[in-house]
Amino acid sequence: MVDSETTVPYNTNTLPGLRILIIDDDEFLCQELRLRLEDIGHTVGVARSGEEGLACVDSFGPQLVLVDWLMTGMDGLEVCRALRKSRLGQLLYIMMFTQHDNEDLLVNAFNAGADDFIPKPITTRVLLARVRAGERLIRLQEEVERERREAHRYLDIVDVIVLGLNTLGEITLLNGKGCNTLGYTERELLGSNWFHTVLPKNCREPIKALFDHAVSGNMNNLGYFETQLVTRTGEYRLIAWRNSVIYDEGTLSGFLFSGEDITQKRQVEQEREQLSQHLQQAQKMQAVGNLTGGIAHNFNNILASVIGYTELAQEALPDSGDKNLKLFLDNIHDAGMEARGLVETLMSFSRGDDGGRQAVLLPPVLDDVGRMLKPVLTASMQLRVQASESVPRVLVNPEHIHQMVTNLCINARDAMGNTGTIELSLLHQPMLSATCHSCHQHFESEFVELSINDHGSGISKEVISRMFEPFFTTKDVGKGTGLGLAMVHGTLHGYQGHILVESRLGEGTRIRLLFPVVRNE
Amino acid sequence: MAKILVVDDELQIRVMLKYMLEQDQHDVIEAQNGTDGSRLYRETQPDLIITDLVMPEKNGIDMLLELRKDFPAVCVLAISGGGGITGAFDYLPIAKLVGASxxxxxxxxxxxxxxxxxxxxxxAR
Known part of the structure; x- marks a missing residue:
């Protein structure tokens, strides 16, 4: 197909005649023919040689060319071949003057691109009759071309991509929407292989397989499908395709696809889906927080009795009393105190703990934590602390930092199988916008970021979405309480902080603790 | 030795506190909610109130607020499990805010x- 700016500049409405170019070195003949042809309304241009003729084809824009076979310089056959290769090429109607009647020579001329012959000596009657015959063909061709452009205009105004492929997968048609989406002109894409030109490498094979399957007659999976396309600028678009099959006299000759660019739609859907998931998670964390708060309250009341009465009994028992009874009471007391510790952790999940806060610089705190963590780690493990960067102060209880980092480092240690390096680092984030992985709220603020990096087994998405819930653990029964991360969540959110988790399975995890920055303190 | 009013809706806790405090020769008066506690405070003028916060009838915070209007120097030690019965709300810091010693x-x-x-x-002395 030819773009509108490259089509033949004919104008059938205002000029009834054709634009005819005569290429002949016989000047007298040229003038004679020109008069005859202009007489019946045609517009005529004259060139005295093949070279001159070719030079003026583009500017004159003929529909019909009369060319002499025998000329000095380029002969008619050469001119024919060259014309066919020119911009107007296939649309020209070329007639050749000849004295030959040898069949082989005439066939040669047809092969070179001639459409008809006018035998020399030329008679006006024959010339005009043959031009009229040529004109009929030219008008038909123009009609076809006009209809074709009209059809293409319809295709161009629809807001879907219309794509035609032949059975080899070569592009036979692409409408305006398709061209705009992909960033190519139709001319650039026509004839090139669809699969190799615009499909991303990773989905070429499966889509080509689907296509070949369809070519061989199995259309089952081709009714609706989605593919990604790569535009000229390397951008990815997601397209939903519907297809119909083109039959040419009973045999399959190609496919016509209509495609909708659903990139944005899908993105919006995904964002909405994500938002609703975050909302659900946030509500769940809230509910779990309320529940644990309630349980903690009641447990503390019960424990108050357990511990208090045990102490009363311990005091009531004289030093000379039953040694076993003393041991039993001590054990009850120990268990009570252990339960108290557990409930404290639970409560830090449900409401955070605002005791003992001070505006501190984290680097020295982190150095402390590093020293205290050494015994927790095995000999084959290293802890690297990068706290040199100057960061603003944060309002925290340093003990909480110890607890949080210890919990996270123990997890990192376990994920790394007790070997490797854990990195702790501090960073100032002047403006960070994201969605918290534990409370699922969106935030945008200034933070000091404390991140714990490991090169361990990584955490799956499913686990990340649940791992801050109290009692959620992936460790073996008895190995973890499922409260470590719940405590981190509670404490950090008590500070109005947030948590981000980045993890790749088999590569490692980075937990980013975000502390709000203290100003004017 | 002091006169101490213990306010808690749980008998177990009241009895335990009574035993503990009596070991140190304190006189213990018991009330099982804020209403009783408030009344008994007016009647007996104890040196100290030890009160639970989450209670039926009248909770510890309300009792404390009410008594402080008439007795600005009332001495109160608030005890609580932290968190409410149905939620994560912690009353202890509130008690401190409204004047618990x-x-x-x-x-x-x-x-x-x-x-x-x-x-x-x-x-208090």
């Missing part, structure tokens, strides 16, 4: 109670 989170040991009581009484 000190707060003690349940569960606590005898020694912690002893020290908190001594401190509260010292401050």
């Amino acid at each position: 000190d707060v003690l989170r349940k569960p606590f040991g005898m020694q912690e109670l002893r020290e908190a009581v001594r401190k509260a009484l010292d401050e």
Whole structure:
């Protein structure tokens, strides 16, 4: 197909005649023919040689060319071949003057691109009759071309991509929407292989397989499908395709696809889906927080009795009393105190703990934590602390930092199988916008970021979405309480902080603790 | 030796506190909610109130607010499990805000109670 700016500049409405170019070195003949042809309304241009003729084809824009076979310089056959290769090429109607009647020579001329012959000596009657015959063909061709452009205009105004492929997968048609989406002109894409030109490498094979399957007659999976396309600028678009099959006299000759660019739609859907998931998670964390708060309250009341009465009994028992009874009471007391510790952790999940806060610089705190963590780690493990960067102060209880980092480092240690390096680092984030992985709220603020990096087994998405819930653990029964991360969540959110988790399975995890920055303190 | 009003809706806790405090020769008066506590305070004028916060009828915070209007110098030690019965709301910091001398989170040991009581009484005198 030819773009509108490259089509033949004919104008059938205002000029009834054709634009005819005569290429002949016989000047007298040229003038004679020109008069005859202009007489019946045609517009005529004259060139005295093949070279001159070719030079003026583009500017004159003929529909019909009369060319002499025998000329000095380029002969008619050469001119024919060259014309066919020119911009107007296939649309020209070329007639050749000849004295030959040898069949082989005439066939040669047809092969070179001639459409008809006018035998020399030329008679006006024959010339005009043959031009009229040529004109009929030219008008038909123009009609076809006009209809074709009209059809293409319809295709161009629809807001879907219309794509035609032949059975080899070569592009036979692409409408305006398709061209705009992909960033190519139709001319650039026509004839090139669809699969190799615009499909991303990773989905070429499966889509080509689907296509070949369809070519061989199995259309089952081709009714609706989605593919990604790569535009000229390397951008990815997601397209939903519907297809119909083109039959040419009973045999399959190609496919016509209509495609909708659903990139944005899908993105919006995904964002909405994500938002609703975050909302659900946030509500769940809230509910779990309320529940644990309630349980903690009641447990503390019960424990108050357990511990208090045990102490009363311990005091009531004289030093000379039953040694076993003393041991039993001590054990009850120990268990009570252990339960108290557990409930404290639970409560830090449900409401955070605002005791003992001070505006501190984290680097020295982190150095402390590093020293205290050494015994927790095995000999084959290293802890690297990068706290040199100057960061603003944060309002925290340093003990909480110890607890949080210890919990996270123990997890990192376990994920790394007790070997490797854990990195702790501090960073100032002047403006960070994201969605918290534990409370699922969106935030945008200034933070000091404390991140714990490991090169361990990584955490799956499913686990990340649940791992801050109290009692959620992936460790073996008895190995973890499922409260470590719940405590981190509670404490950090008590500070109005947030948590981000980045993890790749088999590569490692980075937990980013975000502390709000203290100003004017 | 002091006169101490213990307000808690749980009998177990009241009895336990009574035993603990009597070991230190304190006189203990018991009330099972804020309404009773408020009334008994007016009647007996104790040196110290040890009160739970989450209680039926009238909670500890309301009782404390009411008594402080008439007795600005009332000495109160608030005890609570922290968190509400149905939620994560913590009343202990609130008690401190509305004028409790000190707060003690349940569960606590005898020694912690002893020290908190001594401190509260010292401050009151």
